[in-house]
Amino acid sequence: MESPLWCIKYRPRKWEDFVGQDDAINELRRFAETKTCPHMIFIGPPGTGKTAAVEIFAREFLGDDFDANYLWLNVRDLRTYPVSKAKRSIQALAKVDRSKRTPFDEYMSIVYKDAKEALRRRGKSGDPNRSEMLHQAIKMFASTLTVITELVKVMVLDEADALDNNMQQALRRTMEIYSDACRFVLVTPTLAGWIPAILSRCIVVRFQPIPEADVKRRISEIASAEGVEIEEAALTAIARECNGDMRRAINMLQMAAAKSEHVSEDDIYDVSETPLTKTVRELVTLAINGSFVKSRDKMRKLLAIEQYSPSEVLREIQHDILRRPFDDATRIALLERIAVVDNRMREGKNAFIHLGALLASIWHMTSAESSA
Ligand SMILES: Nc1ncnc2c1ncn2[C@@H]1O[C@H](COP(=O)(O)OP(=O)(O)O)[C@@H](O)[C@H]1O
Ligand SMILES: [Mg+2]
Incomplete structure (x- = not known):
């Protein structure tokens, strides 16, 4: 009997089925x-x-x-x-x-x-x-x-x-x-x-992590075999989010396809993200768009109500920044800011103040990018 799990159904059975x-x-x-x-x-x-x-x-x-x-x-x-x-x-x-x-x-x-x-x-x-x-x-x-x-x-x-x-x-x-x-x-x-x-x-x-281009190729083959329509941006998101893990990539495709037959980038984020990753992505987007107060409120909720540790939140912000299509100069400047905040938090300084300041920097640096 064929497995209902695509990662088993599409398990390589001959060398030609492998990517990477x-x-x-x-x-x-x-x-x-x-x-x-x-x-x-x-x-x-x-x-x-x-x-x-x-x-x-x-x-x-x-x-x-x-x-x-x-x-x-x-x-x-x-x-x-x-x-x-x-x-x-x-x-x-x-x-x-x-x-x-x-x-x-x-x-x-x-x-x-x-x-x-x-x-x-x-x-x-x-x-x-x-x-x-x-x-x-x-x-x-x-x-x-x-x-x-x-x-x-x-x-x-x-x-x-x-x-x-x-x-x-x-x-x-x-x-x-x-x-x-x-x-x-x-x-x-x-x-x-x-x-x-x-x-x-x-x-x-x-065995090496599967390169992004190979993940995309294999995922689009599986999608067409299953009659699933998938946007190019969604393929890119899977390739990036799976970190070279093909099992995870196929699982993401299957979960997203279970929700809608036309898979978009947002569908992929919905199935691949933890609640923390998701909220951090939202608050960084708010900061970039200049909604600083809303962004900081979300941050406060994460720390005070949901009890995430400041260093966890900072790490997610870092991952999120790395995933965004900033130019190199902006990305480097932001990563430097993150390192400074990390240091201050280790010294025991008030995490909420420094994470808040980081959100302000994100707005500052990225609005400079878009107006440049
Ligand atoms: N290189 C690859 N090419 C194509 N599919 C792969 C590849 N690696 C993994 N997969 C997919 O992921 C699933 C899990 O692979 P598996 O061999 O069990 O990985 P591992 O033993 O390294 O954890 C396979 O059934 C297949 O669907
Ligand atoms: Mg194994």
Whole structure:
């Protein structure tokens, strides 16, 4: 069944579906073509195609053996799965209503049983903890013999930043022992926190934030496939607001399209903004248009009634200024003013007075721009 979520429906299924990521993809294609699969670590921010790419790579690399020789595990799911649930036996699970159990429940029940058995063999009684269960899950897959001996298995540990130090040590040992039969792909946002012994075994594949032009191209393809009309300014707004995160970009399009079939720039702001971002945008616009008193009233409400901290508000003002089409000189002057206000607030000076003065400067500097 097709997913109702567009980010899943439009998940890349072949290399041509990807936008951006040329370096990572060229490298993975080369590995697949030459039937090479080193241990790899995929790094990059969310929504840049890491999970989608690993599956395409493994399908090409494994060919017909994909189903038997590929295992994808989300470490975070595994770590947060309650041991009390995993304790249910397969037989007990079979009696649970179908709608209330998933293949992952069944998998976890097998993992639990194996981990308990492994503990028993080491002369220990009691329940395995999560770390032992994870270790067992990895071992279970890595150690079963492949049918075709020259072909290795591919095991993906997604969201692998959820592995703590002990788990990393255990993984390193498993990698060492089963290195001939099983290759690991670790998927994680950054290299921070990884033990050198793992890093030195892996090739790093880097995923970049998706460039704005590529986000626009992909979003307009999806919009036309869905019969959604989208204004050029709205495309630009999505590309800017998503910060290189394609999942977020597609979600914004889908949310905006749910509200109106003709998507405008304002529709995008409506779905992408937090209440604070929205109010700050309104108050900066008021200041630019010279409605200083109204602008300051909104600011007072944010601080006194809604209890936002002055530094949060200042940060949003800064983001807002960066997004507006000011000329460079105006933008630089405003950012300098923001830095001064930031300093004064850190010194404990009255935040409301200084933020108010900033609104006055915004009016001042931008009206100078428009009259120049
Ligand atoms: N480079 C890309 N090209 C096209 N679509 C992408 C790309 N990266 C992400 N997407 C979209 O975002 C969704 C999430 O991508 P995913 O691979 O899960 O990202 P990650 O694992 O890096 O967080 C995909 O289903 C797809 O719709
Ligand atoms: Mg992912």
